[in-house]
Amino acid sequence: MRDYVLGLDIGGTKIAVGILDGNDKLIGRTQFSAKAGESPEMVFTLLMSSIDELLKRYDLAKDDISSIGVGVPGIISSDARSVLFAPNISILNSFDIYGSLKAEFPDAFIVIENDANCAGYAEYKAGSGLGRKNMIYCTISTGVGGAIIINGDLFRGSNMVAGEIGHMIIHPGGRLCGCGNKGCAEAYAGGANYPRYIKECLDNGRKSIISELAKEHGKIDGEVLSKAIDMADPFALEVFNEITETIGLLFFNIYKLLNIDCYVLGGGFTNVGEKLFNGIREHFEKYRVGTDTHDRVDFIPAHFPSSEIGIYGAALVAKYYKP
Numbered sequence: 001m002r003d004y005v006l007g008l009d010i011g012g013t014k015i016a017v018g019i020l021d022g023n024d025k026l027i028g029r030t031q032f033s034a035k036a037g038e039s040p041e042m043v044f045t046l047l048m049s050s051i052d053e054l055l056k057r058y059d060l061a062k063d064d065i066s067s068i069g070v071g072v073p074g075i076i077s078s079d080a081r082s083v084l085f086a087p088n089i090s091i092l093n094s095f096d097i098y099g100s101l102k103a104e105f106p107d108a109f110i111v112i113e114n115d116a117n118c119a120g121y122a123e124y125k126a127g128s129g130l131g132r133k134n135m136i137y138c139t140i141s142t143g144v145g146g147a148i149i150i151n152g153d154l155f156r157g158s159n160m161v162a163g164e165i166g167h168m169i170i171h172p173g174g175r176l177c178g179c180g181n182k183g184c185a186e187a188y189a190g191g192a193n194y195p196r197y198i199k200e201c202l203d204n205g206r207k208s209i210i211s212e213l214a215k216e217h218g219k220i221d222g223e224v225l226s227k228a229i230d231m232a233d234p235f236a237l238e239v240f241n242e243i244t245e246t247i248g249l250l251f252f253n254i255y256k257l258l259n260i261d262c263y264v265l266g267g268g269f270t271n272v273g274e275k276l277f278n279g280i281r282e283h284f285e286k287y288r289v290g291t292d293t294h295d296r297v298d299f300i301p302a303h304f305p306s307s308e309i310g311i312y313g314a315a316l317v318a319k320y321y322k323p
């Protein structure tokens with residue numbers, strides 16, 4: 001058996017597969033769309049044909065695969081073999097993906113892991129967190145997710161749900177989050193939430209250049225917000241300040257609890273660029289007092305593009321898995 005690893009990234013609309021060689025290099029990848037309404041069995045058949053095609057492309061056989069990592073947007077069982085909660089993804093609900101893969105690859109070691117943990121592990125192992133002892137990964141896109149690396153390994157917590165930093169409550173009694181609580185970081189910084197808040201304010205008569213920019217662009221998103229900030233629009237600056245304050249405060253609380261000095265940020269919202277990192281640092285530093293101020297703390301953009309990080313991270317988690 002040769003030492004190749006498969007990384008699978010299972011999303012709501014697409015499934016990506018990649019192959020890692022013995023030197024942890026991603027040598028190939030492919031992806032396909034999973035349409036709503038398709039049966040899990042059908043999706044699994046498509047998945048297997050993608051894997052077969054990829055193996056053929058690199059002249060590999062099934063028994064060249066030593067491990068398989070499966071990254072999923074959900075909650076995983078403590079033995080890393082089943083998915084406990086992954087709404088809206090048929091192949092992950094009432095379908096034994098572990099058992100089905102095991103039947104195809106009987107000799108491979110197979111692990112299922114949360115997708116944010118996969119991404120964080122990739123950044124730690126080979127990306128922006130390379131060489132660090134402890135690291136926090138935070139993704140800001142539709143939601144706010146995270147991963148915690150402590151002493152060189154993923155920290156999963158008592159029930160495998162550590163790192164859900166988007167649901168840390170930063171503004172008690174604040175805006176309603178998708179999880180049902182009020183004031184979560186995600187309710188302020190998540191791409192599904194701040195555009196809704198902006199729209200509400202504009203509908204209520206708040207004046208902002210965002211109205212015109214959103215008309216041209218077709219929607220309110222990070223790109224529109226970023227443009228409005230560059231034009232020094234007061235409302236855009238106010239919303240952006242709220243986002244950077246939320247993330248800065250979130251990181252400060254983690255720093256006080258775990259003394260972690262490396263925060264790697266990924267996800268679409270980081271396209272906003274340097275002003276995001278500067279804003280987060282500014283709010284973070286505001287709370288640092290006394291001897292805290294002697295420590296160096298880094299806020300760094302993620303290294304891997306979103307098209308790669310999921311498969312790469314899933315493969316690395318499987319290869320270096322420590323139960």
Ligand SMILES: [Zn+2]
Nearest residue numbers: 167177179184
């Ligand atoms: Zn929440």
